[in-house]
Each structure stands twice: as structure tokens, then as C-alpha cells.
Amino acid sequence: xxxxxxxxxxxxxxxxxKRRGFIFQSSEIYGGINGFWDYGPLGSELKRNVKDAWWRxxxxxxxxxxxxxxxxxxxxxxxxASGHVDTFSDPMSTCRxxxxxxxxxxxxEMLPGQAWVQSLAEVCDxxxxxxxxxxxxxxxxxxxxxxxPNLALVRNPEVTLSWLAERSADSAKEPVSATEFYQHLAxxxxxxxxxxxxxxxxxxxxTPPRPFNLMFESWAGPVQSDENKVFLRPETAQAIFAQxxxxxxxxxxxxxxxxxxxxxAFRNEITPRNYTFRSREFEQMELEYFIRPDEATRxxxxxxxxxxxxxxxxxxxxxxxxxxxxxxWVEERVRFYESIGLSRDTLGFHVQQPDELAHYARATxxxxxxxxxxxxxxxxxxxxxxxxxxxxxxxxxxxxxEKFSGKPLTVFEDELRSAWALLxxxxxxxxxxxxxETKTRVAIEKKGMSAxxxxxxxxxxxxxxxxxxxxxxxLPHVIEPSAGVDRLVLALIANAYAEETVTDDKGKSExxxxxxxxxxxxxxxxxxxxxxxNKPELVAKAMEVRALLQSHxxxxxxxxxxxxxxxxxxxxxxxPFGVTIDFDxxxxxxxxxxxxxxxxDRDSMKQERVKIxxxxxxxxxxMQ
Ligand code: GAP
Numbered sequence: 001x002x003x004x005x006x007x008x009x010x011x012x013x014x015x016x017x018k019r020r021g022f023i024f025q026s027s028e029i030y031g032g033i034n035g036f037w038d039y040g041p042l043g044s045e046l047k048r049n050v051k052d053a054w055w056r057x058x059x060x061x062x063x064x065x066x067x068x069x070x071x072x073x074x075x076x077x078x079x080x081a082s083g084h085v086d087t088f089s090d091p092m093s094t095c096r097x098x099x100x101x102x103x104x105x106x107x108x109e110m111l112p113g114q115a116w117v118q119s120l121a122e123v124c125d126x127x128x129x130x131x132x133x134x135x136x137x138x139x140x141x142x143x144x145x146x147x148x149p150n151l152a153l154v155r156n157p158e159v160t161l162s163w164l165a166e167r168s169a170d171s172a173k174e175p176v177s178a179t180e181f182y183q184h185l186a187x188x189x190x191x192x193x194x195x196x197x198x199x200x201x202x203x204x205x206x207t208p209p210r211p212f213n214l215m216f217e218s219w220a221g222p223v224q225s226d227e228n229k230v231f232l233r234p235e236t237a238q239a240i241f242a243q244x245x246x247x248x249x250x251x252x253x254x255x256x257x258x259x260x261x262x263x264x265a266f267r268n269e270i271t272p273r274n275y276t277f278r279s280r281e282f283e284q285m286e287l288e289y290f291i292r293p294d295e296a297t298r299x300x301x302x303x304x305x306x307x308x309x310x311x312x313x314x315x316x317x318x319x320x321x322x323x324x325x326x327x328x329w330v331e332e333r334v335r336f337y338e339s340i341g342l343s344r345d346t347l348g349f350h351v352q353q354p355d356e357l358a359h360y361a362r363a364t365x366x367x368x369x370x371x372x373x374x375x376x377x378x379x380x381x382x383x384x385x386x387x388x389x390x391x392x393x394x395x396x397x398x399x400x401x402e403k404f405s406g407k408p409l410t411v412f413e414d415e416l417r418s419a420w421a422l423l424x425x426x427x428x429x430x431x432x433x434x435x436x437e438t439k440t441r442v443a444i445e446k447k448g449m450s451a452x453x454x455x456x457x458x459x460x461x462x463x464x465x466x467x468x469x470x471x472x473x474x475l476p477h478v479i480e481p482s483a484g485v486d487r488l489v490l491a492l493i494a495n496a497y498a499e500e501t502v503t504d505d506k507g508k509s510e511x512x513x514x515x516x517x518x519x520x521x522x523x524x525x526x527x528x529x530x531x532x533x534n535k536p537e538l539v540a541k542a543m544e545v546r547a548l549l550q551s552h553x554x555x556x557x558x559x560x561x562x563x564x565x566x567x568x569x570x571x572x573x574x575x576p577f578g579v580t581i582d583f584d585x586x587x588x589x590x591x592x593x594x595x596x597x598x599x600x601d602r603d604s605m606k607q608e609r610v611k612i613x614x615x616x617x618x619x620x621x622x623m624q
Pocket of ligand 1: 237276
């Protein structure tokens with residue numbers, strides 16, 4: 001069941017975001033459009049700061065990563081090669097009654113948030129399956145009629161409950177689970193239909209799930225024909241793979257190296273939800289980090305080093321295999337999140353199990369953030385929702401693009417050719433056997449191939465792979481940290497939001513709403529306030545201070561209202577510093593305080609006198 005407190009918190013955050021200009025519903029004056037959001041003045045600054053911080057961290061501060069800015073619409077074969085045309089789909093059900101489309105794998109997550117489920121919980125305890133038929137019939141005739149008009153319990157309570165009673169009385173079976181309980185309430189003609197999953201919106205019957213491709217389609221050029229069909233990219237990654245060779249050749253990079261890109265992605269999500277968390281248009285920050293296949297590393301360095309789980313493995317080493325690089329990037333990304341204010345305890349990790357892995361991945365760790373709407377464990381602790389996935393994609397993508405484009409995408413290393421020639425035949429045989437065994441297992445598990453077909457296909461792959469290695473050539477493997485900008489912005493806002501009671505000098509208490517953004521990502525860094533707006537000398541000095549700061553950081557100048565109100569307004573915007581210019585600044589109390597201002601810290605609310613000439617020295621280091 002959704003925690004009311006957390007729902008309330010989300011409502012406050014959504015309301016603040018609109019009121020203060022962080023996030024607006026797209027096309028709001030026309031009633032909005034589901035799954036699309038706009039960023040207002042403060043939101044667009046915050047988003048820009050997040051992207052800049054990522055770019056600095058991933059691209060500028062590293063010797064081994066370069067950037068790319070590719071188009072949203074690409075050659076349609078890219079999406080055939082990547083597998084998106086055939087497999088990028090979610091299971092979709094339709095409600096036979098209200099006709100709403102629902103993501104079938106999210107029904108059980110959505111139910112606890114629905115008004116009819118919450119109302120039903122007041123008359124029966126689903127967890128212990130204790131219910132009183134009379135109370136349920138009463139509910140069905142009143143609240144149920146309004147909230148879930150198409151639920152079988154509402155349409156035909158006696159018959160529906162008779163099936164549930166029969167099932168509950170069947171001592172040979174396990175007790176009724178919460179899922180089965182709701183299915184029973186949605187099932188009227190048990191022998192004909194079997195158990196039915198209820199529509200979260202109206203309680204009606206959902207159709208069996210069918211795959212729904214999430215890519216938005218359009219046409220390039222004036223003719224709307226199949227040949228001209230194009231897709232809005234559902235991830236930025238594929239452009240990096242398609243341009244990998246050009247980037248390597250033009251920037252003289254060789255594995256291990258990475259290509260980073262920030263840009264829009266589009267997914268026609270069946271049920272966009274949780275505010276901006278699952279949108280139809282969003283931005284991604286993706287790094288494709290290209291490494292040698294482990295066999296090449298072994299040939300060059302005599303071994304393939306792994307690193308222990310947990311903790312940062314330190315600086316990259318030449319003999320690292322994919323496991324070490326994967327762990328390294330998980331920890332690098334956590335370090336990044338910490339550097340912009342998300343402490344490790346606000347994050348969580350989900351190591352994907354083999355049946356959860358995408359078709360291209362050999363391992364994925366999701367980095368989670370504990371959003372107010374996140375699921376909880378049995379102890380009531382927030383579990384978190386995916387902020388970023390760090391996937392080990394092997395050479396899946398480059399293999400596919402090579403196959404579909406017919407262009408070789410291999411890397412050549414002369415040192416590898418020489419090292420390979422020195423390997424003993426036993427070492428090569430051992431590597432080949434391991435390769436064939438792994439590929440056979442994956443083909444059986446992931447592609448559902450028969451053992452014989454899988455082994456044939458693995459042997460054919462081994463042929464090409466080892467022949468290339470002998471010539472010093474290979475297709476790079478990929479580690480991919482892929483983060484969503486919008487999810488991160490929402491996480492930063494949720495993390496920063498705080499309410500506290502403050503008492504002024506006169507003993508009056510009030511609630512202060514403050515966004516405790518890390519200074520690096522705060523939309524506005526400094527508020528500049530002349531004590532009074534009708535004193536030209538104060539205003540002139542304040543403008544001088546504003547000009548000084550503005551060439552280095554974002555500044556908000558505010559001369560309206562009592563100074564306390566102005567502080568509160570900036571607290572709500574998350575501005576870490578306030579600078580007040582008063583009569584002391586003008587030297588009215590003597591030279592000692594002349595050209596000093598009050599510097600207020602947003603979090604502690606402490607104020608101190610600082611020389612104007614020292615302001616930048618105080619503020620700038622905190623933005624790095
Ligand atoms: N290239 C790999 C890839 O796209 P993904 O897990 O599908 O992997 C990566 O997406 C990240 O993009 C997610 O962790 C999330 O932060 C963001 N993302 C994905 N779908 C989203 C959506 N509908 N709305 C907002 N962000 C989304």
C-alpha cells in the first residue's frame with residue numbers, strides 16, 4: 001500500500017516544482033499531454049548544471065573519453081541491427097471495459113495507489129485475507145460503484161464472492177495470496193475465464209498481454225511510405241556504436257576508451273507515471289566505454305585481472321578484464337552522485353538476475369535512488385528505483401552493426417598480433433574451449449536455441465573471433481553507464497527537499513521550505529539583496545556586487561519585500577548563498593565595515609560579514 005506520508009511528500013514536491021518554476025506539464029494550457037514535461041526557469045538551470053557536471057566528470061576530466069552529439073533520427077537499419085525493431089517492446093493489456101491501455105507487468109505495482117484499492121482496504125484486510133462478505137457487498141453497492149464500476153465484485157457481488165469463498169475453503173491449496181484475492185474480486189465467470197487481472201482504473205477485465213513496440217515512428221521526406229519510415233531514437237547509445245569507427249579514427253583513441261553523449265530519447269511508454277520518472281520524451285547521459293575482449297587482454301598481459309565486489313577498485317589497470325571495468329564504472333558513477341549531493345545511503349543497487357538481463361547484456365547493475373514513491377521492503381525501508389543502469393554489453397552492438405552495415409568495425413593492435421604469435425597452442429585451445437562453452441550456454445538460455453544449434457553457432461563465431469585475434473584485430477567490448485537526466489533531476493529535487501520549523505528573534509515560529517541542493521548543481525548560486533530598494537546608494541552598490549558575481553556564477557537579484565521573505569524565497573529555490581548590501585557596506589558606521597556584505601548560508605542560516613573583494617574566493621571553491 002502507498003505510504004500516505006510519502007504520497008503527501010511527492011504532492012508537495014510537485015506543487016513546489018510548479019510554483020517555483022522547476023517543472024511544468026507540457027502544453028498545460030491545453031490540458032497537458034501525458035508523459036511530456038517542460039522545465040521552467042529554475043528547472044532548466046538545474047538540468048543544465050546536471051548535464052554540465054556529467055560532461056565535466058565523464059568527458060573533460062578524463063583523457064580516455066571523448067564526446068559525440070549525434071542526430072535523433074538515424075538510418076532505420078540502425079534499429080533493426082540493434083534489435084529495437086524486433087524486441088523493444090513492453091507487454092500491453094487493454095481493459096475490455098474502459099478501453100485504457102495498461103503495461104501488463106506494472107498492474108500489481110499500480111494497484112496499491114488506486115482509490116478503489118485503498119477504499120477496499122478499509123473494509124477488508126487483504127494481507128490476512130480476512131473479509132466479511134456482507135461488508136464487501138455493502139462496499140460494492142456504494143463506494144465500489146463509484147470507484148471501480150467494472151469490478152466483478154461490483155457488478156455481481158454474490159457470484160463473485162461465492163468463487164472466493166469456495167477457493168478460501170479449499171484446505172488442499174495454499175492460502176489465498178493478495179494477488180489472487182484481487183483477481184477473485186475481478187472474476188465473475190470463473191469456469192469460463194479463469195482468474196482475471198483487474199484494470200487498475202475501473203476494475204474491469206484486462207486482455208492477455210501482447211507486445212507493444214515503444215519506438216515513436218515518423219517519415220523522412222514528404223512521402224509517408226514504408227521505405228521512408230524512421231524512428232525517434234529510444235536511446236542515445238546506438239549513434240555511438242554507429243560512429244565508433246569514425247570517432248576512433250579522428251580522435252586517435254584506442255580501447256580502453258569511451259565516447260560520451262547527452263541527448264533526447266523517446267519511448268512511447270504505455271503508462272507514463274511517477275511525475276517525470278517515466279516520461280515519453282526524456283534525456284539520457286550515456287557513456288559507451290570500449291575495452292579489449294578478455295582474450296586479447298590475456299594475450300597481451302598474460303592474465304585477466306578481476307577485482308573484488310564492493311568499494312572502488314582504484315585506478316584502471318592494463319590487465320583488467322570486463323568484470324573489473326564493470327565494477328570500476330559502477331563505483332565511478334556512485335562517486336559522481338556523491339559529488340553532486342546524493343550520498344551513498346540515498347542510493348541502492350540492483351544486480352540484475354540472468355532472466356532480467358536485456359538481450360545484449362552479460363551483466364547489469366542498476367543504481368537506484370530512494371524516491372518517495374519507491375517500493376518498500378518488508379521492514380518498510382525504501383528500496384529505490386532505477387536512476388542509471390551500468391551494463392556490460394560485450395561486443396553485441398558492434399557485431400550487429402558490422403553485420404547489418406557490411407563495414408568492418410574492428411580495431412587493430414600490432415602489439416596484440418605479436419603477443420598472439422607467442423601464445424602456446426594449449427593456451428589458445430583453452431581460450432577457444434571456454435569461448436565456445438560460454439557462447440553455447442548463452443545461445444541456449446537467451447536465444448532458446450537447441451544445444452546442437454547453439455554449439456554450431458558458437459563454433460562458427462569462434463572461428464571468426466580467433467582468426468581476427470591472430471591478426472591483431474578484434475571488435476571492442478562495451479561497458480555502458482547509462483543515466484537519465486530527468487530521473488536524476490527529480491532525485492536531486494526529492495533529496496534536497498526539506499521542511500523545518502524556524503523561530504525568529506521575536507520568538508515567532510514558521511515552517512521553512514528549503515531545497516538543500518549541492519552548490520555545484522543549484523540553479524542559482526547567489527541571491528543579491530539591497531537592504532532597501534529606495535536608497536540609490538544601496539542599489540548602486542548591490543548592482544556592483546551583482547555584476548562582480550554574475551561573470552562567474554548565476555545570480556538572482558531581489559529587492560522586493562522584507563529581507564526575511566527574500567531569504568525564504570531563495571531557500572525554496574535552493575540558492576546556497578545570500579548576499580545583503582546594507583548601510584554598513586556603504587561605510588555609514590565607519591571604515592571598518594565599508595565594502596563588506598552579509599553572506600548568508602542557506603543551510604545553517606548563519607550570517608557573517610565578508611569583504612566584497614573576498615566573496616568570489618569564498619563561493620567559487622564550493623562550485624567545483
Ligand atoms: N542504452 C541503454 C539504455 O537505454 P535503459 O535502462 O533503458 O538503458 C537508461 O535506460 C536510463 O534512461 C534509465 O536508467 C533511466 O534513467 C532513463 N530512462 C529510461 N527510460 C526512461 C523514461 N521513460 N523516462 C525517463 N527516463 C528514462
